[in-house]
Amino acid sequence: MKTVAVIFGGRSAEHDVSIISALTSVIKPLELTGQYRVEAIYIAKDGSWYWDDRLKDIALYQSGIEDFCQKAPKVHLLFEDGLTLVKSSQFAGRKMYRHIDVAFPVMHGTYGEDGSLMGLLEMAGVPYVGCGVSAAAVAMDKVLCKQVTGAQNIPTAPWVWFLASELERNSKPILAEIAALKYPLFVKPARLGSSIGITRVTDSAQLMNALEVAAHFDDKIIVEQAVANLFEVTVPIMGNDQPVAALVEQPLTKPDDFFDFDAKYLQGGKKGSSAKTGSQGYSNIPADLPKALYEQAQSLALQVYRAVGCSGTARVDLLIDTQTEVVYFNEVNPMPGSLYAHNWRQKGISGHQLVTELIRLAFERHAARQRLETTFQTNFLKQF
Amino acid sequence: MNLVIQGLLTQYLDEGDRRSPVVLILHGWGTDAKNFDSLAAYLAGDFRVLRLDLPGFGGTEAPAGAWRVRDYAEFVARFLEKLNIIELRGVIGHSFGGRIVIKGLAEGILSARQAVLIDSAGITHPKTMRVQVYGLVARIGKRLLALPGISKFAPGLRRRLYRSAGSTDYLESGNLRRTFLNVINENLAPAAARITVPTFIVWGADDLDTPPSDGRILANLIPNSSYSLIAGAGHFAHNDAPDRVNPLVKEFLR
Secondary structure: OEEEEEEEEOOOOOHHHHHHHHHHHHHHHHHHHOOEEEEEEEEOOOOOEEEOHHHHOHHHHHOOHHHHHHHOOOOEEEOOOOEEEEEEOOOOOOEEEEEEOEEEEEOOOOOOOOOHHHHHHHHHOOOEOOOOHHHHHHHHOHHHHHHHHHOOOOOOOOEEEEEHHHHHHOHHHHHHHHHOOOOOEEEEEOOOOOOOOOEEEOOHHHHHHHHHHHHHHOOEEEEEEOOOOEEEEEEEEEOOOOOEEOOOEEEOOOOOOOOOHHHHHHHHHHHOOOOOEEOOEEEEOOOOOOHHHHHHHHHHHHHHHHHHOOOOEEEEEEEEEOOOOEEEEEEEEOOOHHHHHHHHHHOOOOHHHHHHHHHHHHHHHHHHHHHOOOOOOOOHHHHO | OEEEEOOEEEEEEEEOOOOOOEEEEEOOOOOOHHHHHHHHHHHOOOOEEEEEOOOOOOOOOOOOOOOOHHHHHHHHHHHHHHOOOOOEEEEEEEOHHHHHHHHHHHOOOOOOOEEEEEOOOOOOOOOOHHHHHHHHHHHHHHHHHOOOOOHHHHHHHHHHHHHHOOOHHHHHOHHHHHHHHHHHOOOOHHHHOOOOOOEEEEEEOOOOOOOHHHHHHHHHHOOOEEEEEEOOOOOOHHHHOHHHHHHHHHHHHO
């Protein structure tokens, strides 16, 4: 039986969302397959790692996770022959070891979804689920991501970027650049997911407050022009070099209001039981679009996936101007909350098939990499 | 919606017509702006209703140090400045939010044409025998729990002690603990006496956290005040009896 380490929590603003994703959309379905030994690895807000079966219970996080972290032994990682978890058994100084066959990171935001964790797993030489280092790093930086996709002629709504420190030093040229955009605008921290720190600004009077909020989260800020006649869709994608798209999904939000963190993760989650709704809130699956536009969206999403270099899975968000029928790329999310299992389910892929396939893809990518030569013999040292 | 105030990310709600007179609502300890969904919706037809999550609650970051009531009042004043609010038609405070209203108005940190206090805190009472005994146990306990070997169990034991003393606010507050002690130890009776604006005091008759007698004390202290006791309502009178409290508040603010 293969051992899967599900890694979640983390030092990001999306710590809590990650716990819910991991427990409900990964650990539970993995255990239901009966094919894997599942180890829960929780990264606390202070960055400490814990490994314990009790971490699979949501009740622990609702009360007493601080107590748990105070008493439980922290985990050490051993990079011998892949990845091995080590912790004190808290009995007679003995240690517990568990060799990991594949890692399943379910982290959102900084230090988890941005490539850092992938780098660690890459160094350990252990197969892992989801995007690799470079794709994750590009995807998590909205500016970098738009630069990469822009270089491949993938359309985006007009945008500008700058550093908060530049704004502080000399705001004039930056504000002039922003003034060239048409309101309403979205002001966002460049490197944070989950809508945190994002403000929709309808006039210049609100701009400075919104910039301050974005700068609270990141030194790098992006300001984007809103797409007119907006029809927002999102496309979950899975695969390595032959990716497949799930259904084009339309998240349903209040037209004039912004889809904030609460609406996305907390309120919506409780209502997502009927066929028409997803665990992320109310959504239409498939999105109600004319056939040509639907296919255009699906194909653009796959183009983005390839351009960014995604593997495993990712979710591509698109903005459609229904009047001009132009599909714009908005952003790509390398570890979509809850894996978008509700969407895959509609495509006929159950929660446990989804996680099983993601693990197969992890092994596939790992094997492909192993086939590549990375070292070769020289007599360079002897000649020196 | 968010703002950054004094370096803290602050979540707030802004409802009603932007051109209407502004009413500000300050929530109690351990709750957040959402606790006033019903009253805010009721007032939003006639007023622009602002609600913010106070530092340490809801979606607003916790203060870095131990704050006093005055710090909260200052924070609220900065919040209003940031939104360019020049005049408040009314300020409504519930429980701990009421403390902020009393302190803010008395010291001129906040200004409003009228004030509403719902089951407000701020009147301190001499400690009861029971609380004094628990205080003694806590002081001895603190020494004991610091001993090596025992310190591991400290959080659990501390929780049990405070639960039996009936003071879960103290625990729920987490790193706001020192702020909480500052807040509850400040008697705002002298400040209340300095409020000059018309003040409507509304109280749940079955309020066990801040008894109706506190309301009457406040009504006697605040010169230009009226007092209304809501039968069958507890400490959250605005949610226990919205059908009676909401119209009274709206009528007063109009």
